[in-house]
Amino acid sequence: MTTMIHDLERISDERIHNVELVPVSKALRMNFGRVKVKGMICSLTRLFKMISGIKFYCDGCMKPTEINFPFPISNIRKNEAKCHYCNKNIENVNYYYVNTVVVELQDLESFNDLERLRVFLFDGDTENIRVGETVIIEGQILINESKNNGKKLFPYFYAELIQYDRSDSTALTQTDIGAINRFTKKHNSKIIDTLVSMFDPSIIGYEHVKKGLLLCAVNSSCDGNTRNSTNLRRERVHAFLIGEPGLAKSRLLKSVTKLVPNSKYESGGQNSSGKSLTAIVSKEQENYLLRLGPAPLSKNALCAVNEFGRMYYDDQTHFLDIMEEGEFTINKHGINAPIKSPTTIIASANPINNSAWAGVDKIDINEIPALKPIIDRFDLIFVFRNLKDEKVVREYAYKRSELETRKIPDYSNYIIKHIQYAKRFNPKISDEAKIMLNEFFIKIRIQHFGSNRILDTLFRLSKSIARLKLKQIVDEEDANEAMEFYNIVLQNFQSVISVSTSPKVIAYNTSILILKELNCSITFEDLVIKICEKNEQVRLYLNFENKSLKIHKNRKVRELYDMLVNHANIKRTNQKPTVLQWM
Template identity: 25%
Template sequence: MEVDEQIKIFREFIEKNYYPQLLEAVRKGQKYLTLDFAELVKYNTEIVEELLESPEELLKAAEIAVKEFDLPKRITKFTIRLQNIAESQKISVNEIRSKHLGKFIWSEGIVRQKSDVRPHVTAAKFECPSCGNILNVLQLDKKYKEPTRCGCGRKGKFKEIAKELVDGQGLVLEESPDDLDGAQPKRINVFLKDDLVSPMSERKSSPGSRVRITGWITEIPINLRTGGKSTKYDLVLEANHIKPVQDDFSDLQISEEEMEEIKKIAYSDNPIYALSSSIAPSIYGHDKVKEALVLQLAGGCLKERPDGVTTRGDIHILLIGDPGSGKSQLLKRISKVGPKARFTSGKGATAAGLTASVVKDEFLGGWSLEAGTLVLANKGFAIIDELDKMSKEDRSSLHEALEQQTISIAKANIQATLRCETTVLAAANPKFGRFDPYDLIANQINLPPTLINRFDLIFPIKDMPNREKDERTAAFILSLHKNPEKAVAPISSELIKKFFLYVRKRIRPRMTDEAIEELKEYYVSMRNSGISDEAGVKSIPITARQLEALVRLSEAASKLRLGEEVTKKDAQKAIELIDYCLNQIAKDA
């Protein structure tokens, strides 16, 4: 198809479907117009086929078509962006290859790293001092190009008279953890320019955000340190449109049969037991811990007050126990059924790896922000094993993330606040490796009170010799070796995952007066009873944080039965768990 024909088709399409939107964009001072790909498919399939094969050329034709409308003279450039590209054009980050060069595709992933916005020269004009000839040079590479020769025969030393600048920014897009199959996550550099780096658009692509980027693949030569270019090339996704995937559970697809199964679980006599018995069927005992993990997977409700203050809905749990007590196995199991879960070990973790860091940007130069585990697990689960093995300085970086659910960073020339609405499940060992049976458990927790206080529930997991219990545990473990199928959960992992995705996304129960009264009575009695004065609970004082933890646990209990209201019974379940934890910590090991 000839270029004139392409321009004509785009002009007619915009005039018929998008003329009011074009005028509105001009009135607002916007320099872009977003077209719907599905509407273009209905209008002309031939031009769509060409667009998918040669997006740069076709989009330039569309921009020329816009200029043919009677627009103000101040608008010299108007960008066309396309959204809702066909599902067939989706290419995962780990599947992008050289065969996709120049093709119009879209990919989804998590923003791992983000550079500063910097002006880029796209074209420069030079004047020949000898003959006055004007030479245009396109700037396609990283290195600034000057003309080497003029038509009059002159070589070198041309005078630069003008240059075109666009704002540009680099992102590193990492494939989503949901798509990983036990391998290292793949990454691709993404280049944004013009309105895609405006302050409004920048909020959509902060590190840790999940985004859907539409664009085309280009290659960038790798310059060797010794000079010259390498035979290898870097692939870059040049973005045309970026859309935040606001809800990390937006791809939740539940069939009618699965919905019936979910209702069957929720409306059973004891949904918390049905789910807890399926959480880790190969681990014997720890019933209270499993119940708490079920409530953590359901989560409470995030609340935003009119004054802008938010109260987190995520439930944080800490397991402190003897080696070999099954803590790590419970953590691994939650990493399989929890949404967007990321597992890390505290032994090799640093503050930068958990929160965020400023790194040297090789793609565009300068410094860029790289998200850590807690930011990447935004709206999901961060599971930290061996928390006590982290250094004191690195652990202190968790304080803001656990309570405010943000990560503030001010390093190099970057000041930023990243969202970190993450549920944290952590495990640690006691101070001396194992619990001392002759000392209070609270005295053996090798973590600072400022960090402990941010966890809603703390479970000591003891491994004490008990003949009757040991016989049952041994019989259970040995029977699994004989018949591994005995460890099959009553509810499948897939259904458990969908159950919790559903209740986290769709169910928002309200507190009732009966539940409020029950929680208030317990909180006041605990504040005024002797338990908070005991030596064992001095490091875990009863504060307003525990009251908010009670509310979150009550809401989670209500969610399990798909309840619209938090009842007195839900409040009692929350009280039961908090009371159990406090009593365990206040006792001798």
């Protein structure tokens, strides 16, 4: 490839600050000029060399000549190496080289895969290129001939300044935040149900799926909010919608991607289009090129994949890493790159026999068309079945026909902002909620369902529930909601697990039981020891081993005491030490 306008001088530095910022789509339509372009790096080549200048000596007039090209070029044409003084063609030319990498920029919100701007990065800018990141690059547009595209002319962007951009382009205003707070306060504990009813009202039913997708959306960029010593904890919630064809699966997928900016929807049959969902290395213009697929390009957002079962084997292994670690590594044809991809995956698929479930009220994990370790990484699995119950079918029909006559409202603008604001919350899980979730998990595991990952899922769900409610603490109510919601997932595989009771309530009930049985007075301190001996959960909750059980030293013991003396039948018969008796 050769630069056609060599004499175009680079514009001096003082004008840099007045350069117009344009999207990729506009830059592609320019013929020349200096601009700033904002976009996401979606591909990069291996490092190669270009020629930034030449130097030669004319043996006719005995004079040296040095030429610096304002834009580096790939090769020298015959008439370029000419003596400036006598116009003689020179054979022996020395080259100055510059390190070069070509990247492609794509608009952030564009769904047009073909609108990519080729950018030359030189020397220092070729180091630590973070593919998949948003950048603002300043430089000049030039039209060049493409080598392997029938000598067609294309715009190229010569970078001079590259800045990685981490700013949030869709910032919330104070007015937005005020409105969200008021709306949430008004609907109080029903706020999630309200959001579910606002979620694409043109799709009838599937309230639990809509709720699940909202939980995925609100946790989609929250990895690393809680740090442990070694690595970032995954907070992303992945969901799998699986069921008989012709149901609302793909519509739900499309709708949820509209609720989180930068999300992508990929429709199935990837194998036939030869396109990778994660990343591929291909040979283009005699150089290897790493090109990112939609999964890493929608990091911190959602990547919805229709017909999930039909993807490449390479993609499947990359998905394992993306879903758990939020990063995968590509190592092919000399390109070795770790690619950050903290993306939330929402997948859909038909059952493995492609038309219907084998069982009527229960599915087998072998009917899900994906590798077992991948299935294990999905936090939520929703099963879709054709309606067969007359009452349910009638309800559907009546709701559907009602939609014909009225305008379907679109609340997505509010939901987008609500989710965006909710993401700022990083709720802590209270001790009570922790124990409830632990106990629920124990009951699931002793029935031999799933893997130990379910415990993480329960914690994630409870946090996303608290987030949507704009809460700082995951309390017993949120834990309860998480367990009941997870039971819907379990329903499709086996019987429902009974939801755990708050350890606070268990401690209280156990105390009452003991007081009743005793039928005489007991010091409060002895009572606490007795309930700890009687119930393992209470023992862990009150931290029997490591913490004082004295009222003024243990908040949980004090709470228990307050609850007990509030009971009409429990009397305090002595003050120091505190003695209680059932009357």
